[in-house]
Amino acid sequence: MAKKSARSIIFSLVGIFLIALSTPSFAAKEPFDQWLSKLKVEARENGISQTTIDSAFANVTLIEKVVKLDRKQPETVQTFQEYMAQRLPQSLIDTGKTMLNQNRVLLEEVGRKYGVQPRFIVALWGVETRYGKYTGGFSVIDALTTLAYDNRRAAYFRKELLLALKILDEDHIQLADMKGSWAGAMGQSQFMPSSFVNFAVDFDADGRRDIWTTKADVFASAANYLSKSGWKDDQTWGREVQLPKDFDLSLVDLKIAKPMKEWEALGVTKIGGGPLPSRQLVGSLVQPKGGNGQTFLVYDNYRTILKWNRSTYFAMSVGHLADLIGDG
Template structure:
């Protein structure tokens, strides 16, 4: 999974026009946060990397890698003969500006076909998922939902060699500091023996495996669940599932809560409370006239919650809890987080 600005590109790999970017109201612009973050990083990029010929620049990368303790064998195997990938630059600079309404996005990312496939995956891997849920406190349905949205349950994981792709982006100069660090992390992963450089495949932006971790996220959260000495998020489903669960657990997932729910707002509800991300307890929202989608009373638990209006005032309303924030740490898009929760809820229904 790509960090918060989402060079993941914030879009599931098999729904590249799905439009998941940063938070938005009404209509959604793809990668707004990614581009803004990229411009900020560009100002502090390492010494105008693109001003150097690629081969000369790569010598500096080799030297830095060795200084970081990465073996010469890995440096040679991973970096010898690589060249910039024009397609990566093209994709980075020509990212689509599609706009979708919230409902269009939800329909695209959580179609019935994905729900049906997710339920089959839940049944097929029930014993493993139950065990991981018990160990990490993250529901199996949420693990499978993220797996499904990111790569269609491992079907579409990206066909770019990660190290050349990251080297291309690091040399390009617009976000050199960010991508150079990710490149060093990728080299470290190879050096630790988790995967060979030639088999380290992912998206054009460097997101890897069935859960689309960037190298830095891999190093922080990936799990060797099978105990074979390798954290294999490409082909080993126990490692894939445990890594997703570990990520959510580490960023604050609470096992006794859900992520949120659709709610009905009273007439005249102050939409500014949503815009300001006002946090109130569930009983306080109840007192303001907020109800379940079917009109029933809200749960009586004294949990902090906020109202999210992904399509703006007059559109669907959600009451979200702390676990919604955990999903946002996976992907800063409100659309994505609601889709991930919605799919998880659908997978949990018989």
């Protein structure tokens, strides 16, 4: 009898353990149903129709994987060289040239309107989603609901979730098609809902800002983002440079900006020792973490790319891909 009782206790404990494993480890302080009821009220107060609210949350699901991904440390384990080799394979460069040529008329029209060189529009498209091939398979509503309920960055994701509902309410996308990354970044340009509201463009004038399937809207939205963030179409992003052996490394800082002649006076040259460009652009020196001292002189457009994604590796990959794509 005692053995049977012990066995039952063990099975019960195992059952509790398995249930715990299958339940998301959220940091929320109230039951989900109560939390969701309050969110629905807030959405209604923000002007979202009851029809949109009901359909969006009819089968909403909390996603454990999203919580785990959000908790991962952002530090990369790759060196800069490893990252660039992985993110910019020759196939991505070749496809970028093809995409630029195939869409040249549209890209040049968009580029003229927003003051952004087509190669940078294509480079962002390539780095973000491999030219629309990988846009994410998570339900944006489920992902944002999960992150808003989790409490770690609840205020930010609650705002994004309410904006996602607004996008649905305005019929820019159907609920079933509103897919994106685990963090809720959407479409071929990987816009968060706030970026969509602020920068997405209905370039083909069909009444919808479609960053999921309409290239005209995808290109124009990306260009509009860059333009409104300070892009300068008469400049590039930067270039790799060479430092003298006795160079003061405290000057390698994005906060320190100098014109070309001042960097040249300090011994900074092009790779191979050639002089820097004669145009007196103001630039800063950057050495990517894990880059073995590889150094770049970057300009204002580099800072603008960082507004899109606050990652040195990301900004470098966009700039390099744009250079490699060139004019197609």
